[in-house]
Amino acid sequence: MNPFSYGQVVSDRDFCPRPLLIKQLMNYADAGQNVFLQGERRTGKTSLIHEAVKKLPGYKLLYIDLLEVKTIDDLCRRMITSIVRAEHRVSFQRKLLNTLSQLRPSLSMDPITGFPAVSFDSRMGMRPDSIEGILNLAAELGSKTKLIVAFDEFQDVLNIHESSKALALLRSSIQFQSNITYFFAGSVRNQMNGIFTDPESPFFKSAALLEVGSIDNKTFVPFLRKKFASGRRTVSAETVNAIIKKAGNIPGDVQELCACMWDSTSAGELISEERLANGLKMIFAREKKAYEATLMHLTGQQLRCLVGLARTDSIKALSSEFLEVTGIGTTSSVQAAIKRLVKLKIIYRYKDTYKLSNPFFGSWLIWNGY
Numbered sequence: 402m403n404p405f406s407y408g409q410v411v412s413d414r415d416f417c418p419r420p421l422l423i424k425q426l427m428n429y430a431d432a433g434q435n436v437f438l439q440g441e442r443r444t445g446k447t448s449l450i451h452e453a454v455k456k457l458p459g460y461k462l463l464y465i466d467l468l469e470v471k472t473i474d475d476l477c478r479r480m481i482t483s484i485v486r487a488e489h490r491v492s493f494q495r496k497l498l499n500t501l502s503q504l505r506p507s508l509s510m511d512p513i514t515g516f517p518a519v520s521f522d523s524r525m526g527m528r529p530d531s532i533e534g535i536l537n538l539a540a541e542l543g544s545k546t547k548l549i550v551a552f553d554e555f556q557d558v559l560n561i562h563e564s565s566k567a568l569a570l571l572r573s574s575i576q577f578q579s580n581i582t583y584f585f586a587g588s589v590r591n592q593m594n595g596i597f598t599d600p601e602s603p604f605f606k607s608a609a610l611l612e613v614g615s616i617d618n619k620t621f622v623p624f625l626r627k628k629f630a631s632g633r634r635t636v637s638a639e640t641v642n643a644i645i646k647k648a649g650n651i652p653g654d655v656q657e658l659c660a661c662m663w664d665s666t667s668a669g670e671l672i673s674e675e676r677l678a679n680g681l682k683m684i685f686a687r688e689k690k691a692y693e694a695t696l697m698h699l700t701g702q703q704l705r706c707l708v709g710l711a712r713t714d715s716i717k718a719l720s721s722e723f724l725e726v727t728g729i730g731t732t733s734s735v736q737a738a739i740k741r742l743v744k745l746k747i748i749y750r751y752k753d754t755y756k757l758s759n760p761f762f763g764s765w766l767i768w769n770g771y
């Protein structure tokens with residue numbers, strides 16, 4: 402069995418220890434301090450939340466994923482579904498049905514997952530003022546046990562047409578719930594920042610920031626080598642460092658590349674750095690169609706900027722050096738191309754420069770001689 406896990410929450414033995422972050426998160430929870438966790442995609446925010454709560458004795462987690470949430474109705478339904486799953490007591494469920502009676506709810510068992518599910522008369526859409534009632538139900542859960550409510554991909558609330566209203570209502574209920582700690586996680590840096598640091602936002606200064614970056618190589622390298630060794634594959638620390646670098650230091654991508662290197666080698670093998678290319682080729686074969694589809698949407702200048710960023714590590718994106726690499730004459734053209742690439746989420750801003758959201762896409766562009 403391939404021991405590398407990617408694209409999903411990792412726990413227990415698949416979770417490389419991050420003691421400092423776990424401790425910080427546990428301390429915040431104990432102090433009742435709300436937190437916003439911010440980091441790039443696939444750095445381990447969701448796994449960290451689950452792992453920290455597991456370590457907190459007597460705490461329960463109410464996990465609400467807001468990925469691609471589009472309407473108030475959708476937001477409310479996701480909150481209710483999490484609440485229903487978190488509390489099976491009949492008396493509580495009765496209360497829940499009463500509170501939401503105007504929506505004509507009915508409780509059932511999901512035949513596939515076996516989890517309780519609640520459905521509503523589809524003609525009765527939920528409105529902004531439903532939010533308060535739903536959060537009061539969460540507070541009810543918090544009165545029986547120590548509760549952490551985690552809103553994941555929180556920035557997607559901004560997709561909602563009435564997002565300011567939704568944020569204001571969420572905030573006004575949350576601020577009075579002193580018995581619940583709230584974690585807000587998200588990966589679109591500017592949007593998350595806007596929600597928590599813009600004085601105009603209802604959530605301004607309402608939560609402490611916890612940055613989730615890449616995993617320290619001192620723990621990640623031995624962790625990954627041990628996984629290779631479990632299938633009698635020997636990999637030097639240098640090779641693992643090279644894998645981490647190739648995967649842009651993003652834990653999820655590192656594990657994906659390791660998984661492919663595992664699949665392209667056999668037990669008893671000493672895996673050298675040259676084998677990295679085989680792992681990458683496996684990823685390219687799988688992703689080729691998606692890469693090509695992305696390229697179809699780009700103009701020549703956008704492509705040149707993208708390739709420029711893939712080829713350079715530390716050049717500032719708008720510097721004269723970068724202009725030279727791309728062969729584009731004017732800063733304003735580079736600026737426009739970069740703006741579009743950010744909008745398409747193909748690249749993101751990182752300190753003084755921009756990075757490709759998917760480091761393997763960059764390797765593929767270079768490998769194909771773009």
Ligand SMILES: Nc1ncnc2c1ncn2[C@@H]1O[C@H](COP(=O)(O)OP(=O)(O)OP(=O)(O)O)[C@@H](O)[C@H]1O
Binds near residue numbers: 415449654
């Ligand atoms: N502590 C860890 N140890 C080992 N691998 C990890 C760890 N944290 C994250 N990963 C890797 O990253 C992947 C994504 O983890 P997770 O879903 O927790 O990240 P995320 O930041 O929430 O991602 P997204 O931005 O997509 O929501 C995991 O499947 C795993 O491959």
Ligand SMILES: [Mg+2]
Binds near residue numbers: 446447448553
């Ligand atoms: Mg996540």
